[in-house]
Amino acid sequence: KLLPFQPREKLPEMLAAADIGLVVQKRNVVSFNMPSKIQVLLACGRPIIASVPLNGTAARVVRQSGGGVVVPPQKPQVLASAIVELYENPEQGVSLGKQGRKFALKHFAYQNALNRYEALLTQITKKPNHNSLIELQQFSDL
Known part of the structure; x- marks a missing residue:
């Protein structure tokens, strides 16, 4: 279910309520850019699907954390497949979420x-x- 825009102060609560956290960037985003919601999603124990530049900071953190999967940006079919994969394998999502939370507690x-x-x-x-x-x-x- 997609919700309408929420006030900024509700962001952590909204991210924590998600089944999957999506992080989407264009392929030309500066490689050291990392959206702050990655740290929040990891801390909340939510699995991440990151459609981000593969050599950027966001991709590196998601991979190192073990808290999600990284797919190439601006490839809607690949992104959709990753979403379906986690939807059809909820235990994988739980496992990714636990790994991500463990990483967040250690590093953030x-x-x-x-x-x-x-x-x-x-x-x-x-x-x-x-x-x-x-x-x-x-x-x-x-």
Whole structure:
């Protein structure tokens, strides 16, 4: 069932009520763009179908989280097939949702994120050399 537009403050509640979270982007979206609803859907334990650029940040996070499937953008038949696949296999959706929630708690929970930033800043300030750039890149890879 599709609902009418909802106020912005109801977004987390609406996403949590969904059976499947759809994230749709055009193929020319900047690769480092990641819609914030991905984190909300993962935290809510909802499986994601992401029709996003395959080499972008959104695709990388969905894949790494194990919380959804990624399909090429602007391919409606492929997107429809992915939706039908999850509809016909609800246990797969439950499994994806659980994996996504586990990932979100580890990577997006406020205290965990704060601890990771603190550890990163400590490492960088202790070793002012070229290794700091390598560590920074590893940190940004989630």
